[in-house]
């Protein structure tokens with residue numbers, strides 16, 4: 526996609542910028558991100574920083590609020606190169622697929638989560654061009670996971686009750702450990 530190539534070309538002329546990734550419990554992850562109304566230089570910088578941050582982590586997807594920015598935008602790369610979707614909208618959910626899923630905001634933890642196997646995603650790219658994408662399995666998973674983030678939902682909320690209880694206990698112990706240090 527043109528936007529991704531552009532982003533990489535500009536990226537090569539600038540220093541890497543890794544933005545801190547917000548972790549579970551940060552209120553910014555619980556808010557719905559409003560639609561992007563203007564594609565400007567600031568947004569391009571944000572996208573480039575999000576690519577740097579995602580690759581550094583490393584991850585296959587990153588939503589803007591994971592770096593503390595309340596904008597409806599996410600980046601991803603499942604091995605086919607960097608892509609960006611602005612104002613994503615999901616539709617046409619089909620099938621079910623369970624996969625060991627993790628999140629950069631809940632580091633080093635993975636759970637089996639059932640989600641739609643196929644989805645359709647519309648949105649716009651960094652040039653304002655309309656996107657219409659079909660996702661299957663991992664790509665569908667990334668779309669669902671990142672749009673969840675933009676709606677203020679972290680994957681912990683998608684766990685079945687048993688896994689969720691374990692997850693919340695682990696995360697609580699983790700934050701207690703962090704406070705003790």
Ligand SMILES: [Zn+2]
Nearest residue numbers: 627628629630
């Ligand atoms: Zn995530």
